[in-house]
Amino acid sequence: MNAAPHNDFASRFTAFDLSLFKQGKHYQLYDKLGAHHVNEMDAQGVHFAVWAPNAEQVSLVGNFNHWDRRANPMWRRPDDSGIWELFIPDRLEGECYKYYIRGYNGYEAEKGDPYAYAWEEPPRTASRITHLNYAWEDESWLEKQRHTDIFTVPLKIYETHIGSWKRHNDDTTSFLSYRQLASELPTYCKELGFSHVEFMPVMEHPFYGSWGYQVVGYFAPSSRYGSPQDFMYLVDTLHQHDIGVILDWVPSHFPTDAHGLGYFDGTHLYEHADPKKGFHPDWKSSIFNYDRNEVRSFLISNALFWLEKYHIDGLRVDAVASMLYLDYSRVEGQWIPNKYGGRENLEAIQFLQELNEAVHLYCPRAFTIAEESTAWPRVTAPVQLGGLGFDFKWMMGWMHDTLSYFQKDPLYRRYHQGQLTFSMVYAYSEKFILPLSHDEVVYGKASLLKKMPGDAWQQFANLRLLYAFMYGHPGGKMIFMGAEFGQSHEWKHDGGLSWDESLGAPNRGLVAFIQDLNKLYQTEPAMHVHNYDPAGFEWNAIDDAVNSVISWIRKSDEQDDSLLFVANFTPIVRKNYRIGAPKKGFYSEVLNSDNLKYHGSDVLNDAIIETAPIPYHGRTHSLSLILPPLAVIVLKYQYDE
Secondary structure (H helix, E strand, C coil), X not given: CCCECHHHCCCCCCHHHXXXXXXXXXCXXXXXXXXXXXXXXXXXXXXXXXXXXXXXXXXXXXXXXXXXXXXXXXXXXXXXXXXXXXXXXXXXXXXXXXXXXXXXXXXXXXECCCCCCEECCCCCCCEECCCCCCCCCCHHHHHHHHCCCCCCCCCXXXXXXXXXXXXXXXXXXXXXXXXXXXXXXHHHHHHHCCCEEEECCCEECCCHHHCCXXXXXXXXXXXXXXXHHHHHHHHHHHHHCCCEEEXXXXXXXXXXXXXXXXXXXXXXXXXXXXXXXXXXXXXXXXXXXXXXXXXHHHHHHHHHHHHHHCCCCEEEECCHHHHHECCCXXXXXXXXXXXXXXXXXXXXXXXHHHHHHHHHHHCCCCEEEECCCCCCCCCCCXXXXXXXXXXXEECHHHHHHHHHHHCCXXXXXXXXXXXXXXXXHHCCCCCEEEEECHHHHCCCCCCHHHHCCCCHHHHHHXXXXXXXXXXXXXXXXXXXXXCCCCCCCCCCCCCCCCCCXXXXXXXXXXXXXXXXXXXXXXXXXXXXXXXXXXXXXXXXXXXXXCCCEEEEEECCCCHHHCEEEEEECCCCCEEEEEEECCCCCEEEEEEECCCHHHCCCCCCCCCCEECECCCECCECCEEEEEECCCEEEEEEEEECC
C-alpha cells in the first residue's frame, strides 16, 4: 500500500497548533496527533501523526502492509516540532498499526500510538484505527449539569470496577461488555439512589491485575469490554438515568511496557530522564516529566478528551501525593530537591494548576477530585489564591480514623472517641468527599463487613452504623461496590461480586438502609446544602465517651429543617437517655438504623417525642430517648403547640 509523499497531502497542523504545542498549551491534541480519517485529493484516507523529536526514522507498520518497516516511511516536519506525518489513501477502519521508530543511538522499537482511540485486546499490543462517531442522547443531562452547583447537591458515588462488578453466570473468565453493563448498572444505581458512578480506570492497560492504574492507551477505553462507541453507550445510558460518571485518571505514572510511552523515540521523551525523578519505586513505573511542555499538552489534552468526547462529568486524579513530593516513597539520597532546596515538586504543582484551570475553562460543567493523602494545603482552593484548583479532595484522614475506631471492640471504644470527632477540626479546610474505597477491602484488609467486631448480627449493625455516621458527616459520600449489600469477602478483581450473598436477609436489610440513606440525603436540605461550610454542622453532645454516645446537628438555611443525629456505638440499649434539643416542641424519628426492615432489633422511639423544659447540653429543652444498640437515630422537628 502506497503512502502519499509529503508534498501531496495537506498537514493537519497550523502554525498556531505548533506554537501552542511547544508552549504546552495545546489542549486538543487528540484532534491532531494520532490516526484520523480525512479527505485528501478527493480520496478518503487516514492521516497519521506522531511526536518523536529524537528519532532518526519513523515508519508506519500494520496489517495493511504486512508489518513491513520499509513500506510506509513517515515524513518529518521541517520545523522543530518533532512531529512525523503520513497520509494513506485508504479508510483502514479497524486495522492494527504501530510506529516503527529508530533512534539516532541505534534504538529500535515498534510503539503503539500514544493518541490511539482504540487498541487490540490485551495481551496483544497494537493500536487500532477507528472513529469516535456516536449519536448521543444525553443533552438534557448535560444541560442540567451546566446549571448545577455541584457543591449544594447531594454527591452519592458508587465506585465500580468494570471488570469485576458482575461476570456472565459467575464465570470468572467472562466479562460483561460495556453494553451489557449498560443494561444493568444504571438501573441498579438508580434503584439504590446513587447520583454518580465512579469507574476505576477504563483506559487501556496491558495488565488486568493493575486494576487499570498502569495505563498505556490514554485515549482509548479498554477493548476488553467493547468498542469506544460501546463505552459511550454506557455513559449515555447512565446519563439518561440521571446518573453522572466519574473516571479515575492517572497522570502520575505509566508502565514500562515496550510498546508504551517509555523511552519512546530512543530517549526519555515522556518520562523524566533521571530515575530519582522519573521512576516510581513503589509501582516500578515511569513518572511523567511535568517540566516538558509537550508532555503537559499530552496530559491536559487527555483529561479534556474524556470530558468532551465521552461526556464524562468528573475526573478523580489518582496518587496526587506522589506527584507533589519529590521524596515520596524515597529515602535520603534517592531524590533531588527543587531549586529552593525543598521537597515540593514545583513542575507537578504547576501542571495540576494548569490542568484544573483548563478543565474549568473548557468544560465548566465538569469537576475534579484529588486523591491526596497528606496535609498539603489548599488542594481545593482556587489557583489564583495559591491553591491547586481541585473541586474536591478525598478525606483520607476521616476514612482511616473512622475505620480504625469501628474495628475496635465496643467495650474499648470509650477510649477512642476522639477518632470520630477529630475530623471536624479540619472538615472545612478543604471540600471533602468521604471515601470507603477499593483500597480498604483488598490485600488482607478484609471487607467492610468483616472489619466490624462481634457476631454476624453485630457486624451488620456496625456497618449500618458506619454508613449512617458517614452520611451524617459533612462532605460528599462514596462507597465501593459490594459494600452496599455487605459482601463478606474481600474484593477480587478476577471474579464478580458475590451477588448470591445479596439475597440474604441481613444483606437485603443493608441494601434497604442504603436506599433510605440516599433518599434522606437527597430530600433533606440539611444533609447537603451546606456540606462544605461550617453553617451546616454543629456538635450537640460529645461528652459521653463512657457510654460511647455522640450527637450532632445538620442544618440548612431553615431552622425547622435541621436534623438531630444521635449515635450509640455500643450494643447496649440505653433507655431514658437525655439529649439537648435544638428547640422545644415535638420531634419524630425520620431514620433509625435498628429498624426491623433493615434487619435490626426494632428498638424504636415513639412516633412523636415531646421535649421537656429540662436544660441539657447547653440548651433550654431536651428529649428523653431510647437509643437502640449499635445504631443511629435521626430526629426532625415537627411542630410546637
